[in-house]
Amino acid sequence: xxxxxxxxxxxxxxxxxxxxxxxxxxxxxxxxxxxxxxxxxxxxxxxxxxxxxxxxxxxxxxxxxxxxxxxxxxxxxxxxxxxxxxxxxxxxxxxxxxxxxxxxxxxxxxxxxxxxxxxxxxxxxxxxxxxxxxxxxxxxxxxxxxxxxxxxxxxxxxxxxxxxxxxxxxxxxxxxxxxxxxxxxxxxxxxxxxxxxxxxxxxxxxxxxxxxxxxxxxxxxxxxxxxxxxxxxxxxxxxxxxxxxxxxxxxxxxxxxxxxxxxxxxxxxxxxxxxxxxxxxxxxxxxxxxxxxxxxxxxxxxxxxxxxxxxxxxxxxxxxxxxxxx
Numbered sequence: 001x002x003x004x005x006x007x008x009x010x011x012x013x014x015x016x017x018x019x020x021x022x023x024x025x026x027x028x029x030x031x032x033x034x035x036x037x038x039x040x041x042x043x044x045x046x047x048x049x050x051x052x053x054x055x056x057x058x059x060x061x062x063x064x065x066x067x068x069x070x071x072x073x074x075x076x077x078x079x080x081x082x083x084x085x086x087x088x089x090x091x092x093x094x095x096x097x098x099x100x101x102x103x104x105x106x107x108x109x110x111x112x113x114x115x116x117x118x119x120x121x122x123x124x125x126x127x128x129x130x131x132x133x134x135x136x137x138x139x140x141x142x143x144x145x146x147x148x149x150x151x152x153x154x155x156x157x158x159x160x161x162x163x164x165x166x167x168x169x170x171x172x173x174x175x176x177x178x179x180x181x182x183x184x185x186x187x188x189x190x191x192x193x194x195x196x197x198x199x200x201x202x203x204x205x206x207x208x209x210x211x212x213x214x215x216x217x218x219x220x221x222x223x224x225x226x227x228x229x230x231x232x233x234x235x236x237x238x239x240x241x242x243x244x245x246x247x248x249x250x251x252x253x254x255x256x257x258x259x260x261x262x263x264x265x266x267x268x269x270x271x272x273x274x275x276x277x278x279x280x281x282x283x284x285x286x287x288x289x290x291x292x293x294x295x296x297x298x299x300x301x302x303x304x305x306x307x308x309x310x311x312x313x314x315x316x317x318x319x320x321x322x323x324x325x326x
Contacts, residue, residue, distance in 0.1 A: 010084035010091060011115050013099045019090040029269055031089035035077075037258040040070045040251045048248045057181040060211045060244040061173070067247045068170040070254040071161050075100045077261045078154075081132065082116040082123065085268045097167075104158045125151040125158070132264045135278045146280050149287045150260075153253060156291065165240045165299040172215035183212030183241040186297050207297025209241035222307040229313040236303045241295040249289035256280065 006024040010017055021027055043066045050059035079100070080091040106112040112123040120127055129151035137143045160166055172179040186207035189198030216235040224232060256279045263276035281287065314322065 008084070008087040008090070010087055012079075012083065012091060012095045013102050013114070015094070015099070017090065017094055019087045024087065025269065028087055028089050029266070032262050032265060035258070035262055037255050037262065040066060040255040040258075044248045044251050048244065051244050057211070060247075061181050061213070063244050063247045063251070064169070064213070064242065065173050067250055067254075068166065068173070070251055070258075071157060072097065072100065074157065074254050074258050074261070075104060075161060077258060077265075078128070078132070079103055081261050081265050081268075082118060082120075082128070083114070085117055085265050088265060101162055104161055108155070108158055108162070125155045129154065133260055133278060133280075134264060134267065134273050135280065145284060149280070149284060150257065153287050154257070157250075157254070165238065168217045168238060169213055169215060169240055172213070172217075179213045179215035181211075181213055183209030183295065184214070184239045184300065185209075186300060205296070207241060207295060207300070209243065209295035211244050212239060212241040212295075214239040217301075221311060221313070222305065224308040224311075224313060226313075228315045231316055231319060232311065232313040234306050236301055238299060238301045240299040241297065243293040243295055246290045246293050249286070253281070253287065253290060 003022040006021060008019045008024060010019070043062065047059040047062045050056065053059075076092050076095050077088065079095065080088040084091040103112070103114060106114060107123055107125060107128075110122070110124070113121065114123055116123060118131060120131070126148070129147045133147050133150055135143055135146050137146075169179065184207070185205060187203040187205050189203040191198055215238055217238050218233050219236050220230075220233055260278050263273070263278055266276055267273045
């Protein structure tokens with residue numbers, strides 16, 4: 001049996017690539033078949049029951065870590081479906097978090113003139129949802145509502161993926177588990193006079209959660225702009241609050257979203273859409289579940305200010321020389 005070498009040209013955001021393979025279509029469909037979107041539901045079922053028990057914080061961190069991972073998986077597959085449906089297996093290896101943030105930002109700001117195989121001039125969450133969610137109900141209004149609900153949901157997930165606190169938290173988890181589990185309580189009050197703490201009864205809580213995390217972020221020294229001193233920096237403590245029940249519901253919806261993307265790409269490969277699942281929650285109200293429970297203030301970063309006047313910065317050469325003499 002002879003095989004013909006095949007290739008697929010594609011871009012990731014604006015970066016061009018070309019994949020070569022003897023059995024390109026088969027490799028792509030095999031890859032789609034092995035994606036386990038039910039994994040995210042399993043994590044919820046395995047760990048959410050532990051919230052409230054002795055391992056509450058560990059269970060909460062597992063859920064939040066999986067949420068970050070699910071967001072990245074979802075957006076990678078989503079953009080692959082539009083930019084490289086014929087070689088998703090290659091796209092996922094070349095698409096970085098930087099690419100994802102660039103493309104999401106273009107859509108969020110209405111400047112998404114991204115190359116796509118569907119020939120859509122400007123991608124929006126509405127156009128993306130209309131294209132991907134090949135649902136058809138007897139009630140036309142339910143079909144339209146489903147597409148609108150997913151579009152709104154994906155826009156909110158896009159906002160979450162671009163959030164600096166989420167980015168820094170995820171990096172702190174996946175690169176060496178460099179965080180402390182647990183949320184924070186933030187209270188404010190007016191000093192009766194300078195340097196005198198307000199009475200306890202006058203303090204008001206503006207942010208409170210048992211769940212969240214605290215981590216350090218590497219940041220530049222304020223106003224130190226000279227390129228020769230770019231290796232001088234500080235670390236700043238950041239804390240974030242979140243609700244694990246919100247996260248659990250978000251994972252359920254991300255699982256459904258990923259399933260729908262996989263089905264859509266298979267349709268583009270010639271699979272009969274009637275044989276593929278396109279899912280949504282039974283209740284339309286469920287789309288709001290990931291956002292219903294507020295913790296008040298979501299993040300804080302309260303540290304001493306460090307400016308270039310506070311330090312004597314070193315060049316690269318001075319740092320190396322200092323290490324030799326240490």
